[in-house]
Amino acid sequence: MAIEVGAIVLALGLLMAVAYRGLPVIVFAPLCALLAAALSGLPLLPSYTDLFMTGVAGFVRAFFPLFLLGAVFGKMIDASGSAATIAAAMIRALGPRHAIPAVVLAGAVLTYGGVSLFVVAFAVYPLGAALFRDADIPKRLLPAAIALGAFTFTMDALPGTPQIQNIIPTRFFKTDAYAAPVVGLIGAALVLFGGLFWLDRRRAWAAAAGEGYGAGHLQEPEARTGDDLPSLGAAVLPLILVLAVNFVLSRTAWSIDLWYPEASIRKAFPATNPRDAAPSWAVIVALSVGITTTLALHARRMRVSVSASLSAATAGALPAIFNTASEVGFGTVIKSLPGFEVLRGWVLDVSRNVLLSEAVAVNALAGVTGSASGGLSIALEVMGEYYLEAARAQGVAPELLHRIASMASGGMDTLPHNGAVITLLAITGLTHRQSYPDIFAITLIKTAVVLALALSAASLPG
Template sequence: MLIEVGAIVVALGLLMTVAYRGLPVIVFAPLCALLAAALSGMPLLPAYTELFMTGVAGFVRAFFPLFLLGAMFGKLMDSSGSAAAIAAAMTRALGPRHAIPAVVLAGAVLTYGGVSLFVVAFAVYPLGAALFRDAGIPKRLLPAAIALGAFTFTMDALPGTPQVQNIIPTRFFGTDAYAAPLTGTIGGAMVLIGGLVWLERRRARAALLGEGYGTGHQNEPAARSADRLPPLWAAVVPLLVVLTVNFVLSRTAWSVETWYPEASLLRDFPETRPRDAASTWAVIVALSAGILATLALNSGRMRDSVSASLSAAAAGSLPAIFNTASEVGFGTVIKTLPGFEIVRSMVLDVSRHVLISQAVAVNVLAAITGSASGGLSIALEVMGRQALDAAQAQGISPELLHRIASMASGGMDTLPHNGAVITLLAITGLTHRQSYPDIFVITLIKTAAVFILAATASALAG
């Protein structure tokens, strides 16, 4: 037993270490997976070609359209100046005295509107750096502020968010992106308030010690000229288009689920279940509509940059999805090892309440893979059916399962080997040593909120 579990621990520890040192996860994820397989006595080449690559291919097949369209939408919002216009409006409204809330809310608006997490970090960073510099707030706190706005409550808690972490559970529980709206809103508020309280305490302590923005920083941004930004209404409309189209196609009589006769789908695509695929289809259409709206509203401003923006978005979507897919491949190998059965049994035996055991399972797998979407996919593939059966027996709705699973994916995923964390620190020119401790506290706040919600919902269900 000790050897089997030790193989997983060693492989995970190595993957976290190389990520902490800035080495590419896409290279080391398969190597760490094969190390775990070797320590467990599994043949290496079959483990690579039949397990690791199958996990990679399955994730890419299911979610590449969302990554690609999300990257395109985000890049067009960025290159048109729309993202910067929204962020600038938030900072003007709140001012340097409230620099931390301004950065958090700017990131939250963009993420909830469908802009990919990576693009949000690029868009918010220049304005955040300027605000923090003017307010004398240490730059080392900026990554945590961006992470709070982009990587937490708007990623997977608030109902309707088009981020992939909120779409994955729909395939397993027959829900849509608006599942358990009250629970998600309460959870989102808990994370936002808790994160802001922590960051403000850190700001106050730094001020008391006389610590300012700091000097000698890397990657200091050049501010975008305000006269090159679009008006605020033109910047906001594409976000509203994405949210509105997603809602209409998910929760009204025009639902995308009704677009195709089920009989013809079963004949031509026998493995397709419209109810399971509908949420993904809705987000694909919504992001496409947002892209068209962005192009239409900024045609003059972007006349010479559309081709370059789309090419950059397409190229940028590949590292994002393949980093995540590699982590899914790592998890796919891990879940076939003897040690994983021991870990799985321990996770399932944590609580008789399905919401709590599911939150533990998703958190553990998100931590192992360093990916919210990767860990969530693996957890629901392995345990989703069992969780759904247990929920029905306990009188818990599939919508609650969806929301708790989605929020749990954005808990312990942000360990040092997480791709979004690595990218965020690279963008801001800071290191894990400088800024990761505050990101980790945000991670703990998010994780605590998930378990509070799971425990409360379990208690109310009896």
């Protein structure tokens, strides 16, 4: 059994090394999985075609529309200037005296409205850099401020966020995007205020040392201004519609299964369970409404043609979903190996509290893969059914499993090899050495909040 356990540990280590070096996970995830299968005595080709590809196909089938529509919506919001308008309005409202909260809230509004994290970084950076320069705050703190607004509480804690990290658990726990709203709101508040406190202390320490914005920075931006930007109302409307439609279809009496009667669906599509698919359907419809509204309002204002925007969005969505799907395929192979039962026992022995055990497992795998969605998918693919059974035995609601898993995915995922972190630093023209310590501090705050909630969530109301 030691050989089988070692095979899994070796495969995980290699996958982490590959992700850290920026090599394509879509290529190396199956190779790592097949290495573990071979060392465990399983035949290679069936492990690839019947295990790995089954996991990949299942994930793509479930979530491809969300990746694609999310990428298209984000591109449209960016190309129309709406993202720049919203960020500028938030920054104007708070002003240079509150530069850090302004940048954080600008990113938060865009992310919660359904805009992808990468688009948010591109949109907020030019305005944030100008604000930090006016307030004479060190530029090295800007990536952490953007990360706090876009990569943390609005990505996975706030109920109803349409980001994929909040949708993946619905497949495993039969929940919706608004699962455990009280826990999500408490977690979001703790992360937001904890992160703002840290960044303000860092600003004060820098000011006391005589450090300002600095000079000679690379990639100093030029913000979009003037008549080419839409009004704030027109810019915000598509985001509001995404949130409103998602809420109406998920949580009100006008739920999607009333529009599509369950009996009719089961007759035409016997393998489909409408109640399981409804959370994804709600986000698909919501993002479609957002895209349609953006095109209707801003098609003439877009800096590039609609066809070019669609091509760019598609080019961005395909690597994202297939990288994550490859990690799910990796998890599908791993959970079938003889040594997995031993490793699962080790993970579950971390705590008898199912929420804490889940938080540790998801957080660790997100850190290993450098991906919130990848780590979350692997953890739930491998142990989601067990956690659901253990939660029922302990009287813990599936909604709490959803919220803790979602929030845990956004903890240690932002280690140095995380793709979003690398992209953010490239956008801002800064290095890991300059800015990563403060991003890591935000990562630690988020992780600490998740673990604390996992210990206490079952006793919270709602």
